Amino acid sequence: MSLPNVRVAEEAVSLMRATKALGLEAGVGDADKQYWANSTTERLHDDALNEGFTPSTDYRVDRLGHQGGDHGALFIEGSTYCPGTPKPLQNATKELLGHIIDTATYRERIKSRSAFQLHVKEKPDAKGRTVLRCPALGPSPTVTCPLRELMKTATDRPRPAVDSADLSDFTDAICIKHSVSFDTANFKRTAQAFEYGTPEWDKFHTHARNSIESLNHQIKSGGTEDIESASRRRVRGFGAAQIIVTILLTNFNLRKIAAFISDKIKADAKKHVHGEPTLIRRRDREWHNPYTDTYPLGVERPDKLKRPDADDETGGPPQRV
Incomplete structure (x- = not known):
């Protein structure tokens, strides 16, 4: 137990450590907006990641869409994207919540947006740096770009194209270099176990939220x-x-x-x-039927005192049976 709305993030970390102490493995931690979406990295994200837990959660409304970036890349809802990502794809979640588009259109936009996500070239090193590259580069490019030339060995298949009108006037490192090193500390607050908005994220998050709310209702x-x-x-x-x-x-x-x-x-x-x-009838499968004062077949009646109303007429002490 903990006091309501007091040290919420710290109590969550304590719960994670308690589960590991019981022998359970760390995994995905699902929560509402009171936790990862609202806490600072120092209070929750850092400790949770150190314990091996990655979040599955929703974002606050003011943290949806394009939220800054680095080396020219865009930070959008937990992932890093090409600077030429079309505006409708950047603002898909905002427009869904604003009732501008329906769920089917939203799903299609999220699916299309994944093609503009930067590719991981090297996993994070000991210093917390990860190497990403433009999605139009490499042996398996997912988009075409007027600033990049596809490799000759790239598979010949349809790909979405980056519109030159969506490109920034200033060409930064991600559009010039073959790959760029990013500090993973920039992703801690928005990183998730599943890509936000995808059917995989929605299935897990919805199931987890429904499960815990159902449990809360049952125990209350x-x-x-x-x-x-x-x-x-x-x-x-x-x-x-x-x-x-x-x-x-x-x-x-x-x-x-x-x-x-x-x-x-x-x-x-x-x-x-x-x-x-x-x-099997309840009176036959349970230890004792208090209504009939009977026991299952083969169960010996325990040694006990008779009830006061079963005493003899002499008013003597209760008799053992």
């Missing part, structure tokens, strides 16, 4: 753990509340595991038995 809903209700933790102090909530969450996990195993048993039974598997 009434009838089971109901941790949203203060009546479930009538204790004073943050530490005491932590203990109560931990017990409730443990019970939730046990219920989910039991339900998973039950579903698996039923699914396996369907593979070997025609039709639906025979269900």
Whole structure:
């Protein structure tokens, strides 16, 4: 537990370290805009990357589209692009949120924009530098450009073309040199595990967000753990509340595991038995039926005191049975 809206980034890093301490492997960390989208690199991004976690998240509205660049290249929503990338492709997400284009058009623009992304020539070195090159260069160019000549060995296939009108008046290093070294520190705040806006990103992010919101609803809903209700933790102090909530969450996990195993048993039974598997009545499969005060077949009744209403008429002490 942690205090609401207090040290959000630091608590997220603590959670990542706790998962690794349990033996889980680092991977993709999905979150809403309260985390990677809103935190500074010093508070979250640096530590998360050092722990081996890469984000999957959405961007704040003011950080969509073209957000600066280096060596003439454009930084757009987590990736580095050719300076001749058409404006409609640069502003695809802005126009989707502004209801200027529909989702189908947006998907098509994101797909087209990927062709203008700079190619990785060398992976990051120990100093945090990575070498990128123009997408019109190399053995597998993805665009054609009036400033570049395709290699003779390049495959002959249709490619989008960079319009000379989209090129900058000043030709920078990325349009002159064969490759350019970029500082990966410039990408930390916007880097993601999946290219933003692509079907792959949307599938993972949507599934992750729906999963966690569903879990939050289940543990807060009434009838089971109901941790949203203060009546479930009538204790004073943050530490005491932590203990109560931990017990409730443990019970939730046990219920989910039991339900998973039950579903698996039923699914396996369907593979070997025609039709639906025979269900065992609750009073036969549970340890004790409090309504009938009966136990499953073969289970010996534990030694216990009779209920007060079952005492004899003499008013003597309860008898053991």
